[in-house]
Amino acid sequence: xxxxxxxxxxxxxxxxxxxxxxxxxxxxxxxxxxxxxxxxxxxxxxxxxxxxxxxxxxxxxxxxxxxxxxxxxxxxxxxxxxxxxxxxxxxxxxxxxxxxxxxxxxxxxxxxxxxxxxxx
Amino acid sequence: xxxxxxxxxxxxxxxxxxxxxxxxxxxxxxxxxxxxxxxxxxxxxxxxxxxxxxxxxxxxxxxxxxxxxxxxxxxxxxxxxxxxxxxxxxxxxxxxxxxxxxxxxxxxxxxxxxxxxxxxxxxxxxxxxxxxxxxxxxxxxxxxxxxxxxxxxxxxxxxxxxxxxxxxxxxxxxxxxxxxxxxxxxxxxxxxxxxxxxxxxxxxxxxxxxxxxxxxxxxxxxxxxxxxxxxxxxxxxxxxxxxxxxxxxxxxxxxxxxxxxxxxxxxxxxxxxxxxxxxxxxxxxxxxxxxxxxxxxxxxxxxxxxxxxxxxxxxxxxxxxxxxxxxxxxxxxxxxxxxxxxxxxxxxxxxxxxxxxxxxxxxxxxxxxxxxxxxxxxxxxxxxxxxxxxxxxxxxxxxxxxxxxx
Numbered sequence: 001x002x003x004x005x006x007x008x009x010x011x012x013x014x015x016x017x018x019x020x021x022x023x024x025x026x027x028x029x030x031x032x033x034x035x036x037x038x039x040x041x042x043x044x045x046x047x048x049x050x051x052x053x054x055x056x057x058x059x060x061x062x063x064x065x066x067x068x069x070x071x072x073x074x075x076x077x078x079x080x081x082x083x084x085x086x087x088x089x090x091x092x093x094x095x096x097x098x099x100x101x102x103x104x105x106x107x108x109x110x111x112x113x114x115x116x117x118x119x120x
Numbered sequence: 121x122x123x124x125x126x127x128x129x130x131x132x133x134x135x136x137x138x139x140x141x142x143x144x145x146x147x148x149x150x151x152x153x154x155x156x157x158x159x160x161x162x163x164x165x166x167x168x169x170x171x172x173x174x175x176x177x178x179x180x181x182x183x184x185x186x187x188x189x190x191x192x193x194x195x196x197x198x199x200x201x202x203x204x205x206x207x208x209x210x211x212x213x214x215x216x217x218x219x220x221x222x223x224x225x226x227x228x229x230x231x232x233x234x235x236x237x238x239x240x241x242x243x244x245x246x247x248x249x250x251x252x253x254x255x256x257x258x259x260x261x262x263x264x265x266x267x268x269x270x271x272x273x274x275x276x277x278x279x280x281x282x283x284x285x286x287x288x289x290x291x292x293x294x295x296x297x298x299x300x301x302x303x304x305x306x307x308x309x310x311x312x313x314x315x316x317x318x319x320x321x322x323x324x325x326x327x328x329x330x331x332x333x334x335x336x337x338x339x340x341x342x343x344x345x346x347x348x349x350x351x352x353x354x355x356x357x358x359x360x361x362x363x364x365x366x367x368x369x370x371x372x373x374x375x376x377x378x379x380x381x382x383x384x385x386x387x388x389x390x391x392x393x394x395x396x397x398x399x400x401x402x403x404x405x406x407x408x409x410x411x412x413x414x415x416x417x418x419x420x421x422x423x424x425x426x427x428x429x430x431x432x433x434x435x436x437x438x439x440x441x442x443x444x445x446x447x448x449x450x451x452x453x454x455x456x457x458x459x460x461x462x463x464x465x466x467x468x469x470x471x472x473x474x475x476x477x478x479x480x481x482x483x484x485x486x487x488x489x490x491x492x493x494x495x496x497x498x499x500x501x502x503x504x505x506x507x508x509x510x511x512x513x514x515x516x517x518x519x520x521x522x523x524x525x526x
């Protein structure tokens with residue numbers, strides 16, 4: 001399997017089949033004397049900005065931390081051992097509601113979208 | 121039987137998606153200025169969009185990916201960013217032009233200036249997207265769009281010289297205003313080959329859960345639907361050529377001249393039919409482009425998407441079309457001339473084509489996505505032609521806008 005070709009940028013879904021993002025980054029562990037190993041995937045704007053360069057990455061991390069608090073200063077990570085199925089989408093054995101990935105969508109729903117008549 | 125119904129609905133949908141303010145005004149202008157001479161541009165544009173739409177449907181049905189998903193996954197985020205930004209920007213301009221089209225229809229009907237209608241039109245479109253389902257939007261608006269068939273009836277009633285019409289289908293060099301001629305040709309091609317159209321089509325195929333059993337239906341819908349739409353555009357051009365030139369109008373630079381074209385044929389009802397056609401066709405396009413903006417963002421970043429879900433369950437998706445509608449209404453509300461914006465945005469559409477069509481060409485040849493249904497020689501040749509066309513247009517569109525634009 002070619003990681004960049006077959007994993008990076010694929011659609012990520014949780015165990016309820018909710019689309020939660022794309023594989024925006026890969027986290028590898030370097031092990032002395034052995035080949036590196038993928039330990040997690042990263043999602044979200046910070047991971048994406050880092051792919052454009054170190055500086056956009058720092059800016060996005062600063063912006064996210066300011067908007068969403070300290071826990072949004074780092075990209076969202078999902079451990080690789082949670083992977084359940086790799087097909088058209090990659091399914092992880094997590095529930096997006098237990099993560100901070102959709103905090104901004106929840107904020108939008110609670111403060112903006114949900115308050116407009118006819119939203120639900 | 122179910123497939124037959126599916127095909128007929130698909131054809132109706134394609135008509136709804138094909139004719140909009142861009143094809144209408146470029147066809148009217150081309151007819152007024154160059155008689156039947158630019159029919160070839162509509163024919164060429166229609167053939168190109170048939171190939172692109174057929175490929176978009178085939179890609180979605182076989183790979184279960186939308187085009188946006190495919191481009192990002194295959195080429196990575198950094199490469200995806202450019203087509204994403206280009207299409208978002210072009211869509212925004214096109215959506216402004218479409219809102220302007222509905223606003224002009226309302227101005228013609230009521231006498232109240234178009235800029236006062238822009239935000240109301242955006243609000244109405246927003247209500248449709250907010251409350252409507254995909255089927256409702258796709259089929260409801262498209263069936264209303266059949267009113268545009270009045271142009272075909274009109275063209276036949278005017279008894280054009282069909283030999284001359286056929287001659288117009290062959291490209292020729294103009295005998296006057298060469299810069300304007302080529303700029304019109306560029307705009308017609310841009311109006312026919314819109315990225316939003318084939319990207320929307322691939323999203324729709326995923327929303328309707330197409331699989332490989334739809335490949336035949338897909339081919340029929342693409343060929344028949346787009347030809348049908350092209351026929352209406354050619355009819356608009358014929359009507360404009362036969363009606364405007366005898367009145368000495370060879371340059372349509374004021375949209376108040378537009379509704380004149382059906383009056384000699386249908387009398388007062390021609391005025392009504394024109395306004396209804398313009399209003400409904402453009403409103404349908406506002407809905408489709410608005411949805412496409414939200415599809416593109418959601419698919420590009422991996423959020424949940426789907427017009428059939430409630431906005432509450434889809435906050436990111438519904439926010440994108442809400443913001444997009446509002447932003448697009450602003451230039452028209454500020455009084456920007458919709459006609460100028462239309463022509464400009466069509467030329468820019470054509471120029472931006474290579475950015476989205478080149479990666480799409482690679483996807484259509486990638487076994488891992490489309491397996492044995494990958495492109496053959498003919499489809500590839502057609503797409504390479506569209507790309508080459510786009511490159512030429514990208515280089516010439518802006519200078520032509522300066523020297524030949526209206």
